[in-house]
Amino acid sequence: MSESPIDKLRRFIDKSDAIVVFTGAGISTESGISDYRSQGGVWERFQPVTIREFIADAGKRRLYWQRKLALYEQNKDAGPNPGHLAVVELERRGKLLGLITQNIDGLHQQAGTSPDKILEIHGTNQEVICLSCQEIWPWEHAYERLIKGEEAPVCEKCGGLLKPNTISFGQSLNAAVLNRSFALAEECDFMLVLGSSLVVEPAASIPRVAKQGNSGAWLAIITQSATPLDGLADLKIAASIGETLSAALVAPS
Incomplete structure (x- = not known):
């Protein structure tokens, strides 16, 4: 019997001890926050x-x-949704090495992820x-x-x-935050991308480093749109982040 995408994601989570989660606007759209880059954004x-x-x-x-x-x-x-809460659950299980986010909305902190686990590469509007x-x-x-x-x-x-x-247009990213993000990519055994189109550089290269760098981590991408790294990923799921992660975090019956 072939392995379903949810079962494969569950296996990656279960067998990983150092997961880095990389989030983009797609996780927050499930809380009702519009994507700046989307049509009509x-x-x-x-x-x-x-x-x-x-x-x-x-x-x-x-x-x-x-x-x-x-x-x-x-x-x-707007408040945290099941996707944000799933990241909190990864930390509760002792599996979350770090959370890198392109979002500025503070919903990961509001959900309960430890602030010292979070790297906000585009800053915060809080x-x-x-x-x-x-x-x-x-x-x-x-x-x-x-x-x-x-x-x-x-x-x-x-x-x-x-x-x-x-970070506004024309403003440099925080070098320390960016360097730490790439370091986490080298240290993780599983890079889980949630809701990012992976087109904004240099941040979009972070998951590539996890897959192709020294760590050789698994790479899974959960986002509705296509990304430049879909062909490199071990798993791509085009579905709701909250529903997908909630299913993967429940033991199979």
Whole structure:
């Protein structure tokens, strides 16, 4: 009898001791958060504001904050879904080496994954940072000021520009976070990709390193769309992340 995709995924999980999970927008769309790159998404409807424009142009800065506020109001009630909770279960079983996410929504932390297991390669919208003194505050620090009418909040310590602690167009990724992500790819025995199209570099190369690097890890991809690594993967499932993982984490009857 041939092995079903769910049974194969279950076998990979059961036989692995150092799983790295790599998540993209697809896991959060199951919580009702739209994919920025999808048809009708934010980047199709709005021209992104680059980091250079944010710093140099007060009008662009105000526009940026208007959009951030609108997106926050749109998504503030979104919560973790079964896919996020499945990652928590992997950690509970002692199998999760690390979680690398392209998402900025903080839902993995909200679900209960340990913060020290999480690498947010595109930053987080749960914080704001001063671009001058690097002071960090919770998002609510800026939100309360925005809803009171401030159009582009500035740092209360030094007067510098505040910005959500995310990576904008033209802004460099955090080198330490990226390096640690590639290191995890070399250390894992199973790379599990959830909801990423694997087209945004250099992050998209992380699963390839896991498969082709020194670790020779299994690679499974669960995402509705095709990815450039589908042919390299040991397993590709085009189905709901939450439903697929929930089934794989239950012992077969």
